[in-house]
Amino acid sequence: MGAMVGFFGFSYQFRWSVLWQAPHGQWLLNGLLMTLKLTAVSWVFAVFLGILFGTLRTVPFRPLRMVASAYVEFFRNVPLLVWLFFWYFGAPEVLPESVRQWAIHHGMEYWSAVAGISIYHGARMSEVIRAGIQAIPKTQLESGIATGLSVSQAYRLIVIPIALRLIVPPATNESLNLLKNSSLAMTIGVGELTFATRQIETYTAKAFEAFTAGTLIYLVLCLGIAYVMNRVERKFAIPGLIARTERAEH
Amino acid sequence: MKRFCIFLFGGMLLLSLAGIVGAATTLEKIKRTGVFTVGTRTGSPPFGYINKQNEWVGFSIDLARLINQNLEKKLGQPIKFELKESTPATRIPLLTSMAVDLIAGTMTDTRARRESIDFSLTFFGTGAQFLVKKGSTFKGVENIAGKRIGTQQGATNERALRERYPQANLVVFPDQPSGFTALTQGKVDAYTNDGIQLWGLKYKAPNPNDWVVVGEWYTYEPYGMAMRKNESDFRLAVDGTLMEAIEAGDYFKIYDKWFGPKSEVPYPMSPEVKRFLMMQVVPK
Numbered sequence: 001m002g003a004m005v006g007f008f009g010f011s012y013q014f015r016w017s018v019l020w021q022a023p024h025g026q027w028l029l030n031g032l033l034m035t036l037k038l039t040a041v042s043w044v045f046a047v048f049l050g051i052l053f054g055t056l057r058t059v060p061f062r063p064l065r066m067v068a069s070a071y072v073e074f075f076r077n078v079p080l081l082v083w084l085f086f087w088y089f090g091a092p093e094v095l096p097e098s099v100r101q102w103a104i105h106h107g108m109e110y111w112s113a114v115a116g117i118s119i120y121h122g123a124r125m126s127e128v129i130r131a132g133i134q135a136i137p138k139t140q141l142e143s144g145i146a147t148g149l150s151v152s153q154a155y156r157l158i159v160i161p162i163a164l165r166l167i168v169p170p171a172t173n174e175s176l177n178l179l180k181n182s183s184l185a186m187t188i189g190v191g192e193l194t195f196a197t198r199q200i201e202t203y204t205a206k207a208f209e210a211f212t213a214g215t216l217i218y219l220v221l222c223l224g225i226a227y228v229m230n231r232v233e234r235k236f237a238i239p240g241l242i243a244r245t246e247r248a249e250h
Numbered sequence: 251m252k253r254f255c256i257f258l259f260g261g262m263l264l265l266s267l268a269g270i271v272g273a274a275t276t277l278e279k280i281k282r283t284g285v286f287t288v289g290t291r292t293g294s295p296p297f298g299y300i301n302k303q304n305e306w307v308g309f310s311i312d313l314a315r316l317i318n319q320n321l322e323k324k325l326g327q328p329i330k331f332e333l334k335e336s337t338p339a340t341r342i343p344l345l346t347s348m349a350v351d352l353i354a355g356t357m358t359d360t361r362a363r364r365e366s367i368d369f370s371l372t373f374f375g376t377g378a379q380f381l382v383k384k385g386s387t388f389k390g391v392e393n394i395a396g397k398r399i400g401t402q403q404g405a406t407n408e409r410a411l412r413e414r415y416p417q418a419n420l421v422v423f424p425d426q427p428s429g430f431t432a433l434t435q436g437k438v439d440a441y442t443n444d445g446i447q448l449w450g451l452k453y454k455a456p457n458p459n460d461w462v463v464v465g466e467w468y469t470y471e472p473y474g475m476a477m478r479k480n481e482s483d484f485r486l487a488v489d490g491t492l493m494e495a496i497e498a499g500d501y502f503k504i505y506d507k508w509f510g511p512k513s514e515v516p517y518p519m520s521p522e523v524k525r526f527l528m529m530q531v532v533p534k
């Protein structure tokens with residue numbers, strides 16, 4: 001690699017050791033842990049919001065559907081970066097002073113990031129879940145009600161369990177998007193992985209090594225999650241309900 | 251498909267060979283393209299910032315314009331003066347990737363940085379301090395333990411605090427405007443940067459009297475203009491311009507424009523600093 005670089009006349013000196021020598025290695029590790037923490041917590045909230053509003057968009061009560069539509073359209077049509085600035089620089093200003101001071105000293109950067117990411121991705125996730133629910137024949141819901149279940153029971157016991165198994169591929173896609181979007185949190189002071197790679201780069205001027213590390217780590221994380229979700233999809237697939245490329249196992 | 255791939259590969263090889271032939275020094279590049287690109291700040295008054303008339307102006311920008319004039323004389327052709335935004339985190343990559351030819355903003359000359367890039371003469375001297383709200387009890391590094399300090403990613407003061415005062419709680423922002431906003435909203439107890447930049451922020455704020463610059467200089471920050479390594483001719487052009495400006499007085503006229511008594515950020519030059527600047531001018 002160095003020879004090739006020398007041949008082309010560049011004068012860049014590679015020094016891969018910057019990635020693991022202290023304190024840079026520690027920063028990278030801390031950044032990775034923060035990314036994982038941010039992603040995990042935001043994901044839980046996003047899935048919860050997604051199931052809640054995705055379901056509400058399909059129920060037979062118009063006011064609930066309108067509330068859910070308003071949530072989805074409002075939150076997914078504004079760039080996430082703008083939302084992060086709103087939740088960190090905008091929203092806290094309307095809190096009472098004592099609450100704000102308490103929040104400032106208890107990780108406001110982190111929780112603003114969680115709020116921004118989970119609400120935005122909740123809106124996107126709800127569309128995915130809505131698609132899953134609407135892919136189920138209406139007859140399922142009707143027969144559920146015909147057997148005496150209430151609407152909410154029918155949703156909880158029949159519709160949603162099937163819908164969740166149908167939407168594993170797009171849900172995986174949205175979850176990976178959430179992981180990657182966690183990198184935006186660095187703009188409001190959260191020390192996650194992208195922040196850490198930039199930190200290494202500004203301290204050592206070894207841009208190539210620093211950003212390669214970030215790229216590889218994100219790649220490994222995303223591929224890992226995709227692999228796990230692939231196994232989940234195959235394990236929970238409903239035979240006969242979706243087109244499959246191999247024969248369904250029994 | 252196979253023939254297309256061969257053509258593509260051959261084309262790429264040719265292009266890369268052209269790249270080797272085209273690998274030029276900075277002066278050759280400026281002469282060939284007719285453009286002198288300077289990386290500077292957009293949020294650091296009065297060195298590089300957008301003023302009320304929406305113009306991109308500043309002390310460092312005016313000095314860079316002098317260099318442009320000198321380059322025109324030296325290369326014997328008109329050279330277009332172009333500005334590009336650079337922040338502490340992006341300025342070295344912009345330079346090494348040849349996106350800019352010179353960084354003229356608020357970059358501190360340090361020995362560690364000199365391993366990757368070269369610096370011109372020192373054109374300004376300051377030190378890191380803190381900006382706080384009026385009435386704050388924060389007075390400097392003595393009572394920094396546990397306080398939330400806003401800082402910019404990649405700045406020398408961030409590194410100094412991290413290494414020498416780890417008891418401080420650093421909140422790192424990508425640029426100066428975010429850090430200052432966090433200070434105005436009370437999200438950080440103090441915002442740290444080079445003293446002169448804090449004075450700039452103070453005077454540009456809606457209510458300058460609400461802000462106080464406190465603390466002794468806890469770092470020494472000599473500002474230099476940054477350029478790529480191994481460019482002796484270009485470096486001579488830059489240093490020559492600065493020396494001439496100091497000698498002939500143009501530098502002090504520009505200094506008066508931005509830091510003089512009638513300016514927006516009055517910052518009188520001490521006799522030691524004036525002497526230091528003049529002693530940097532070597533005889534012709």
